[in-house]
Amino acid sequence: MEVVLHYRPWQKDPTVLQKITEEALKEFPVRKLPSFRPWFPSHSCKLPFKPKRRPPVISAEEAEQVKHHLAVPETVCGSLIYDCTAVLLEFNSDIQAGQRIQAEYGKINSSSLGKQSENGSMKLRRSWSVSVPRSDLKDKILPLSRELQSILDNLKLHAFYRARWIIEPSTFNNQTLEDIWVKLNQMIKHNELPSCNATIQRHENQIWVFCDILYCEYVGSNLRKKLNLGGIMNLFVHRHGVIYSL
Template sequence: MEDVVLHYKPADAGQLSSLIWRTETALEPFLCRVLPTFTPWFPSTSDRLLPIRPSKPAPTRARPPPEKRTQKPVSGPHIRDGAVKRSWSVVAHHRLPLRSTPCLSKPFLKTVIRHGLHLQQRARWVLGQHNLGSAGDMEQLNRSIKRSSLPTCNANIQREQRQIWVFCDVLYSEHVGKHLKEELALSGQITLSVPKLGNILTL
């Protein structure tokens, strides 16, 4: 090590011994820490030669044989020659501008006000099997909805209940019900129902 020159102020002459000790301490060599042996995290050359797949196959769990189920005959209308049940629904091709707004009768208007029904709320006319006389009635109903003779209407068939549901707005429900009775010459009574209230009108 070369000579070291220590410069100090005259005012620090009384602390010369302390300055020399600090200087010698600062010039001492730093301790060297022994580094640990490097252990690679990747496989060594010997490990690369090991087989990737295990020598024995994985154990398999034996499954019990499937149970034989006997299909019970389903009660309902008989379908001949494997015919498939078809669903039926009808909607208007396009919405035509309504010429006039129908007026509600006083009894039905009281019912609407009493239950707090909205005029554009959907209601449902239920046509039972006793109301429809033949398949021609369904064809006529189909034509009436497609020609928009029944405003805001759509209909579908419920085969399990053997009913036809005709949906419309509350505002046009009386008009639709009377049209169904007259145009289709329905027998018996038809009922108008709304969700959570049930039947609110009978024609």
Template sequence: MEDVVLHCRPGSAAGLSSLLERTEKLLEPFPCRTPPPFTPWFPTTSADLHLPIRPAKPAPVITCSAAPRDGDVSTSETSSRLHPASLCDRHEVTDSPIKRSWSVFTQRGGVLQSAQSLSKHFHRVVSVHRLHLRQRVKWVVGQHNCGTSRDIEQVWQTLSRSVRSSRLPTCNANIQRERAEIWVFCDVLHSEQVGRFLKDELRLTGRISLSVHRLGDIFSM
């Protein structure tokens, strides 16, 4: 407890003594204890400065053997290492019950051929919106592009195989099931080439749109 300062009007010594006694009795119920010494959590000696600060629990490990549905992944805090790659490779899109939400290029080989020159119309669009050639944009494929004999899930399976087999290097794809849409992300530089690949390889009908963050749809084919 800190010191208590008592303010009173000047008077006789007897009155001051009585006031002090009353104050002491009022303060008796309050505990008087010494606060514990401060123990810093950070290193305090030169010998401890280079020691890493580690979390109390190990980081969770992503496993492939017990992944739940709807694109979520399971984690295990008890496992100390990842499962072998052979266990992960056996989950193919065609026969796996897992509904993948993302399909990401794995850098296992293959690069897009040197980008063809932009068409005059698309070059004008890029100039008007001042887009950087390495800026990421997305192609939007909707249910209406799949035709009457296929649904969005079947198109997504075909696209996932193309992305994971490095047929669309530098591209990432995401399915928005609540919107019944597939988003394919690529660079502005390769967007026309990727769009033609999607139209031909996936046998899409109608027009697909190219969208940019904060600008919306800027191009279609």
């Protein structure tokens, strides 16, 4: 407890001030803290805990496969420094592509994208929108069409592989990029697009909507309907390109 004593300038005798403080503190009651009592009954807890089921048993062959998979990253990486953006298209390390994007960025008004730093470099503002899982949409989502399922089988892609719908100028239908982005954010905010996150690519004049392939047809039809899109929307998968159109 901290005590602050205010006194007049001519009352500077420390012994007098100490007595005043002691007398003032005597009026406060001293309460002894009660001993801790657990909220749960101690007699109902019997240690040690034992699981209801036995642990899984794996064969020697499966154990060797696990060891092999654990050893592969060490030989591939070879270094403790790992760049998680190396395989992402939007973080392409190609020099010519980087110079082209920077040149296009230079043409855009800095007031709409970011601020100019002291050394003259542009600080770009990236716009992202992320969805929240929603369970009540499962009943509305139909199974994948035969056409898309055959494409997945040929490419050996899993249904939970990530893909992206590309909303480009040919689909705007007399709308601006920002108008579509505002509507899309409202859809994601209200959890109308399962497993989705989106980013606006102003330098490409495009919007990328990422989703699991399992929900891509539902997401694509919902985007076309709610955003009033026209033309053809393409579904892009990394390392495979455009695999499906809607």
